[in-house]
Amino acid sequence: MIDNLVVATNSMRSSVSGLKKKLSNLRIQVESFDAEIEKITLKFDNVVTQSEIYKSKIEREMGREVRRLERELMILRKQVSKEGPINQPSDEETNIAATIGILDSLLRHISRDADDFRLASEAFLFPAVFERVMDSTDYHILTVPPSIDLVIERGREYVNWVRVEYYTHLTNPDTWEDAIPSIAEWWRNDALPLLYGARDEQWDIDVPLSLQEMMVWRDNPADRPLQLPTIFDAFEIYEKNKDAILESSGLKEFEVKRFLQDK
DSSP: OHHHHHHHHHHHHHHHHHHHHHHHHHHHHHHHHHHHHHHHHHHHHHHHHHHHHHHHHHHHHHHHHHHHHHHHHHHHHHHHHTOSOTTSOOHHHHHHHHHHHHHHHHHHHHHTTOHHHHHHHHHHHIIIIIHHHHHOGGGOOOSOOTTHHHHHHHHHHHHHHHHHHOSSOTTSHHHHHHHHHHHHHHIIIIIHHHHHSSOOGGGGGOOOOOHHHHHHHHHOGGGHHHHSHHHHHHHHHHHHHHHHHTTTTSHHHHHHHHHHHHO
C-alpha cells in the first residue's frame, strides 16, 4: 500500500515537473511571439508613414507641374499679344513676391533664435497661407501692414510661453504632437486676423503638415521642389523679384526700423 502511494507520489511529481517545463517553454514561445508581433507592427507603421509621405510628394509634384505649365502658357500669351517684355516681372509675380517677403520677415522677427517654433509655424502657414498666396489675390499683402509690429510682439510673447510650457524643442516628436494644435490655433485666432484684418473660416479646416514633412523641408533642400512644390515656387518668385519689391512693399524701411528697435 505504502509502495503504491510512493509510486503515485513520484509519478505526480514527475507530471508536475513536466507541466512546469511545458509552461516555461510556452511562456518563452509567447514572449518570442510578442516580440515578432512588435517588430511586424513597427514595420507596418513605418510603411504606412512612408506611403503617406510618398503620396503627398506625388500629389504636390503633379500640382507643381500643372502650375509650371500654366505659368509658361501665360508667358507665351503675353509674348504673342505683345503686352510687354517677357523679362519684366508681371504684377502677379511682384504681388506674390511682396507677400512672401513680408511673411518671411514676420516669421524671422518672431522666431529669432527659436528655429523650431518657426518650423512649427510654417507647418500650419504653408498650407493655410503660403499655398493660397499662389492661387488667390485675397491673400496678397502688397505693403507691410501697420499691425505687423503688434503681431511680432505678441508672437515673441507666445514663444516665451512655449519655452516655459515645453521642456524640449518642438522638433521632439512627442512635444510636436502636443504643441502643434496650440500653435496652429494661435495663428488662426490671433496672428493672422491681426495681419489680414479679418479671420478666414478656411483656417479652421487647414491641417498642419507633419513633423516628418517639415524635417525633410528643413534638412533636404534638394527635395523641396518635389515635396512642397507650391511653397518652393513661392520662395523662388520671391528670390527672383526681391530687389524689385523692397522699396514698393515697404520692406526695406521696415527692416531698418526693426534693426534699430531690436538693437
